[in-house]
Amino acid sequence: MRMLKPGNVPLILLMSVASIMIAISFQGSVIAAELTSRSVTVSSFRPTVLTTQIFQFTFTTASSTGSLVFEYCDSPVFSLSCNAPAGLDVSAASLDAQTGNTGFSIDGANTTANKLVLTRPAAIAATVPSQYDFSNITNPTAAGQTVYIRISTHLTADGSGAYTDNGAVAYAINSPISVAANVPPFLQLCVGVTVAANCTSASGDRINLGNLSTTTTKAGTSQFAGGTNSVSGYTVFVLGTTMTSGNNTIKALSSPSPSFPGNNQFGINLRDNSIPNVGANPSGSGSAAPMPNYNTPNQFKYLSGEAVSQSTLPSNYNRMTVSYIVNINGSQKPGVYASTFTYMATATF
Numbered sequence: 530m531r532m533l534k535p536g537n538v539p540l541i542l543l544m545s546v547a548s549i550m551i552a553i554s555f556q557g558s559v560i561a562a563e564l565t566s567r568s569v570t571v572s573s574f575r576p577t578v579l580t581t582q583i584f585q586f587t588f589t590t591a592s593s594t595g596s597l598v599f600e601y602c603d604s605p606v607f608s609l610s611c612n613a614p615a616g617l618d619v620s621a622a623s624l625d626a627q628t629g630n631t632g633f634s635i636d637g638a639n640t641t642a643n644k645l646v647l648t649r650p651a652a653i654a655a656t657v658p659s660q661y662d663f664s665n666i667t668n669p670t671a672a673g674q675t676v677y678i679r680i681s682t683h684l685t686a687d688g689s690g691a692y693t694d695n696g697a698v699a700y701a702i703n704s705p706i707s708v709a710a711n712v713p714p715f716l717q718l719c720v721g722v723t724v725a726a727n728c729t730s731a732s733g734d735r736i737n738l739g740n741l742s743t744t745t746t747k748a749g750t751s752q753f754a755g756g757t758n759s760v761s762g763y764t765v766f767v768l769g770t771t772m773t774s775g776n777n778t779i780k781a782l783s784s785p786s787p788s789f790p791g792n793n794q795f796g797i798n799l800r801d802n803s804i805p806n807v808g809a810n811p812s813g814s815g816s817a818a819p820m821p822n823y824n825t826p827n828q829f830k831y832l833s834g835e836a837v838s839q840s841t842l843p844s845n846y847n848r849m850t851v852s853y854i855v856n857i858n859g860s861q862k863p864g865v866y867a868s869t870f871t872y873m874a875t876a877t878f
Contacts, residue, residue, distance in 0.1 A: 562589035564680060564696035566658060574703045576672050577616060581625075581664045586680060588630055588654045589694050595651035595686040597633060597661070598679075601643040605677040605697035613643035614702075616670030622663045629659025639687045646688040654682065654693075672704040716763055717846075718755040718874035726813055726848045728754050738855055741866070746788045747855045748807040751870075754848040756815055759876035762840035763817070765849075768833050768871045771795045772855055774864030779855060785828035794856040796829025799837060799849045803827060808852035815844035829854050837872075 570583040584599065601619065602611035620642050624635050633647035640646050645663070669676060677699045681692035719725075722733025736749040757763040771781040772795050782796035788805060799819035801810045804827045811818060817840035822830050829852075838849055855866075 562694045564682075564694045565589060567680065567696045567698050569678060569698040569700055571700045573668065574701060575705050576668055576702055577670050578668055579664075580666050580668055581662065582666055583663075584661045584678075584680065584698070585658065586696060586698075587658045588656050588682065590682075591653055591656050592693050593651045593684050594630065594654040594682050594693065595649060596636065596683045596688045597647040598681045598683065598688040598692075599645040599647075600679045600681075601645075602677050602679055603674075605679060605699065607679055607681075607692075607695060607697075611643070611679070614669035614671075614674060614676050616667065617676065618642045618667040619645045619663075622666050624661065625664050626662040627660065629657045630654050631659075633661070636687060639689075644688075648686045648688075651684060651686065669702050672702050675699050675701045712758065714758065714876075714878040716755070716757040716759065716874060716876045718753060718765065718872065720751070720753045720872045722751050724752045724754045724848060726754060727846045728756075736853065738853075741855055741857045741861070743791050743857060743859050746790050746805045748805045749853050750808055751851050751853075752848060753851070753872050754813070754846050755817065755874050756844050756846040757840070757874075757876045758843045759878055760843060761877045762842050762844055763874050763876040764836050764839045765817075766834060766873045766875070767797070767831075767837050767851075768873060770833065770868050771831060772866040772868050774862065774866040777862040777864055777866075779857060779861065779866060781831040782829055783832065785822055785825055785830045787827055788829060788854045788856060790856050791858055792856050793858050793861060794829070794854065796831045797837075797851050797853050798823045798825065798829050799851055800824060800826040801850075802852055805854060807854070809850040811838075811847055811849050813845065813847035815847040816840045816842045817844050817847040817849075819849065 564586040567586040572581040600611055601617055632649040636646040636648040677697050679697050681695040683692055717728050719728035719731040721731030724731040738747040738749050741747055772779040779795045780793045782794055802808045817838050819838050820836050823837050
């Protein structure tokens with residue numbers, strides 16, 4: 530055996546190397562994306578009425594989607610509790626149309642008065658604009674409030690659990706402003722020797738035909754104008770006797786007839802005549818026209834109380850020119866012959 534001297538001992542170091550593996554695991558968190566291009570179009574902003582509502586938005590996340598939730602609240606913030614607007618009711622809503630991401634139907638079991646849930650078999654959402662049209666939604670009862678709709682997409686089919694995409698839209702309930710006005714019943718008739726087409730003026734109340742003759746027809750004119758807003762129009766009547774002097778009269782024409790000098794004749798019409806040259810045709814933008822017995826040129830008639838013109842519709846103003854003709858025979862008694870004619874208009878309101 531070899532002897533080792535003290536102080537000359539070799540040092541043997543034994544090293545043990547330990548390898549430590551440290552594994553750090555990071556749990557990935559899912560952050561909800563925001564629905565973009567969001568809008569809601571409402572057919573009426575009046576309280577309590579039934580409305581249609583059209584929602585438009587674009588899905589952001591291409592993930593499996595089984596439901597959409599539209600929740601009506603007093604705030605758009607998802608982290609706050611949702612207080613339903615009083616009177617609002619979406620429980621009877623119907624889904625009338627859908628585009629973009631489709632295949633949804635209303636989930637009646639999970640829809641409430643203020644939460645509308647759409648369901649479908651889960652499918653990957655396309656990141657495209659989508660639209661959903663609803664009807665039969667009842668607006669809240671109080672005016673002056675803003676209604677916020679929180680919209681969210683869900684993997685589940687019943688709107689439960691965490692949402693994938695979300696966003697909010699809003700609309701305001703307003704009290705209607707009523708503007709009222711009355712259109713009073715209107716019937717106007719003006720009479721004179723001459724009248725303005727719109728009855729703004731009338732002048733003259735006497736026609737002097739001069740001396741009557743057996744060889745020449747005596748003629749003159751007066752005018753009347755009228756209009757109405759009656760749905761059934763208006764009718765103008767003429768009242769008065771034929772030309773009279775004491776007990777002597779000039780016979781009125783009982784049917785439309787030509788003028789024949791040398792015969793006892795009195796008559797009127799409402800047209801432009803050539804035999805004799807007297808009168809004018811109706812004018813104006815209204816719908817009134819002479820009645821048949823007084824509507825033929827060169828044909829004259831007179832019967833007290835008979836209608837001479839009429840409109841069967843609401844009518845703007847029309848101006849009528851009344852032509853009067855007088856003829857006598859040789860045996861007509863002398864005297865001052867005269868008559869007074871009254872024109873009367875009637876309408877139904």
